[in-house]
Amino acid sequence: MTHHTHEDTAPPEAAATDHRRLLEIRGVSKEYVSVKGASVRALDDVNLDIGDGEIIAIIGPSGCGKSTLLRMVAGLDTDYEGTIEWTRAPRPGRDIGFVFQEPALLPWRTVARNVSLGIEVQKDRSDLPTDRVDQLLELVGLRDFAKSYPKELSGGMRQRVAIVRALAYDPRILLMDEPFGALDAITRDKLHDDILRIWAATRKTIVFVTHSVEEAAYLADRVVVMSPRPGRLRSVHQVPLDRNRDAATRQLPVFAEFAGMLRGELA
Amino acid sequence: MSTAEITTGAATPPPAPGGNRPGGGPFGKGTPLRRITVAAAYLAVVLLAWQLYVTLADVPSYLLPDPLSVGDALWRLASSGELWPHLGYTVRNIAVGLGAGIVIGSLLGWVIASFRTVRLILAPYVVILQAAPKIALAPLLVLWFGLGLGSQLALIVMLAFFPMMIAMMLGLGEVTDDQRALGRVLNLGPARFFRLVQLPTALPALFAGARIAVIDAMTGAFLAEYISAQQGLGFLMVQGRSTYDTPQLIAAVVLTVVVGLTGFALVSLVERRALPWRR
Numbered sequence: 001m002t003h004h005t006h007e008d009t010a011p012p013e014a015a016a017t018d019h020r021r022l023l024e025i026r027g028v029s030k031e032y033v034s035v036k037g038a039s040v041r042a043l044d045d046v047n048l049d050i051g052d053g054e055i056i057a058i059i060g061p062s063g064c065g066k067s068t069l070l071r072m073v074a075g076l077d078t079d080y081e082g083t084i085e086w087t088r089a090p091r092p093g094r095d096i097g098f099v100f101q102e103p104a105l106l107p108w109r110t111v112a113r114n115v116s117l118g119i120e121v122q123k124d125r126s127d128l129p130t131d132r133v134d135q136l137l138e139l140v141g142l143r144d145f146a147k148s149y150p151k152e153l154s155g156g157m158r159q160r161v162a163i164v165r166a167l168a169y170d171p172r173i174l175l176m177d178e179p180f181g182a183l184d185a186i187t188r189d190k191l192h193d194d195i196l197r198i199w200a201a202t203r204k205t206i207v208f209v210t211h212s213v214e215e216a217a218y219l220a221d222r223v224v225v226m227s228p229r230p231g232r233l234r235s236v237h238q239v240p241l242d243r244n245r246d247a248a249t250r251q252l253p254v255f256a257e258f259a260g261m262l263r264g265e266l267a
Numbered sequence: 268m269s270t271a272e273i274t275t276g277a278a279t280p281p282p283a284p285g286g287n288r289p290g291g292g293p294f295g296k297g298t299p300l301r302r303i304t305v306a307a308a309y310l311a312v313v314l315l316a317w318q319l320y321v322t323l324a325d326v327p328s329y330l331l332p333d334p335l336s337v338g339d340a341l342w343r344l345a346s347s348g349e350l351w352p353h354l355g356y357t358v359r360n361i362a363v364g365l366g367a368g369i370v371i372g373s374l375l376g377w378v379i380a381s382f383r384t385v386r387l388i389l390a391p392y393v394v395i396l397q398a399a400p401k402i403a404l405a406p407l408l409v410l411w412f413g414l415g416l417g418s419q420l421a422l423i424v425m426l427a428f429f430p431m432m433i434a435m436m437l438g439l440g441e442v443t444d445d446q447r448a449l450g451r452v453l454n455l456g457p458a459r460f461f462r463l464v465q466l467p468t469a470l471p472a473l474f475a476g477a478r479i480a481v482i483d484a485m486t487g488a489f490l491a492e493y494i495s496a497q498q499g500l501g502f503l504m505v506q507g508r509s510t511y512d513t514p515q516l517i518a519a520v521v522l523t524v525v526v527g528l529t530g531f532a533l534v535s536l537v538e539r540r541a542l543p544w545r546r
Contacts, residue, residue, distance in 0.1 A: 071448075074448075074452060075451070075452075076448050076451055076452070092454040093452070093453045093454025093455070094454075096452050097452075098448065098449070098452045100445040100448070100449075102443075102445055104443060104445035104446055104448075104449055106446070106463075106464065106467065107544055108467045108470075108542070108544045109544075117453070117463075118453050121453055121454075121455060121459060121463070149544040151544070
């Protein structure tokens with residue numbers, strides 16, 4: 001929350017340099033033994049700094065280890081070489097918000113109770129406002145569905161619930177593993193704007209994995225491009241756009257140019 | 268939306284308010300009044316056919332009594348008070364055996380699903396035990412547990428635990444990798460993860476298992492009473508058969524069916540209450 005006031009006019013470069021460092025990925029490699037018994041190098045010497053309040057997109061072809069990297073940051077995969085060092089160590093169950101490709105909601109809980117799950121299981125969250133869940137549902141336009149069950153919702157709505165569920169307990173970082181991959185294009189665009197709105201309201205650090213260069217360019221401050229087998233960081237690009245983004249942003253020549261450049265790197 | 272679905276095609280004008288559930292009961296769709304009417308009419312037709320057959324074909328009563336004499340036998344048993352201890356005995360045994368079977372089966376299913384070593388050691392024998400015909404084992408149980416309640420409950424539990432065990436194993440298998448990862452992100456310990464994720468996930472399967480277990484427990488109860496008991500509905504059957512009182516035999520069979528259906532209906536009722544999100 002360092003630059004509340006000048007956020008709207010911040011030049012593109014400021015995004016990365018201004019941020020205090022949240023975590024540091026140093027020399028992370030991973031090897032695993034495949035079913036056939038061969039040793040496979042999934043990640044090779046990955047180095048990356050993630051700043052507080054930054055939005056980072058990780059793109060790369062299938063099997064480049066980008067999901068693995070995300071799960072490592074989440075603490076879901078602890079079997080790797082190298083270090084992931086946090087400026088302040090994440091408190092278990094409290095500082096990581098994770099969104100999966102599928103919503104992974106609990107079907108027996110209503111929308112509101114799905115969102116409140118992460119708050120319920122923590123000891124004392126009196127620091128959060130009592131109408132926290134309502135506020136979050138309002139933020140993604142689902143307040144009228146608070147008492148519905150997940151099966152009564154569309155795919156896009158469910159994924160919105162999954163996103164605010166991950167935000168409900170106010171984690172320090174939001175990690176999303178191809179969160180929009182299973183959605184149609186129109187729903188996708190809507191959820192992109194949801195993410196931008198959520199970021200504007202919370203200034204959360206967001207790291208997400210995607211296949212889509214447009215998605216990466218539209219949402220991120222920086223785009224990390226990975227190469228396949230073994231997964232390496234090919235390059236890290238600053239997105240040449242300010243944080244004020246909307247549908248018109250996609251029409252800008254600079255947007256098209258940047259997306260085209262990313263596409264070229266993936267080919 | 269569920270009410271709209273099931274009131275379509277209902278001819279009876281006043282649609283029941285709210286209480287209507289889709290797929291309710293074995294007698295198909297419609298308002299409760301219509302369903303009851305259809306069920307009653309169906310029963311009447313069956314009884315009438317039975318009565319007609321017995322009368323027209325002149326079947327002797329010891330082979331197949333007509334519905335009226337079965338009703339008569341039922342009334343005789345009920346009004347003399349002879350029925351109630353027998354009925355109570357059987358129902359209690361089913362309840363106790365089923366309860367134990369549900370607990371043991373669920374626990375066993377959980378253990379087998381959760382621990383690989385236990386699965387490798389235990390699973391084959393459990394299935395072998397289940398594949399063995401229980402009727403053949405029943406006399407052996409009498410040898411082991413004596414002629415009394417022990418062998419009867421053992422048989423009921425042996426029949427009732429299996430569907431619950433399988434249901435728990437299948438139900439726990441429904442938990443997705445994402446849900447497991449979510450549990451880790453939220454730092455849920457094993458106990459909390461079980462209560463918040465695993466058990467609710469397995470619940471629909473457990474109810475499906477319980478419906479089967481009810482019927483199996485009932486079969487076990489009658490089998491046990493048939494073989495060894497001095498009491499219960501199964502004993503009434505034996506008594507009816509050995510005294511050539513076929514109306515009593517059939518009456519006991521009818522009561523059996525009623526007990527079984529009631530148990531089945533009770534499980535369905537609890538299920539509907541417990542799983543509102545599945546409607």
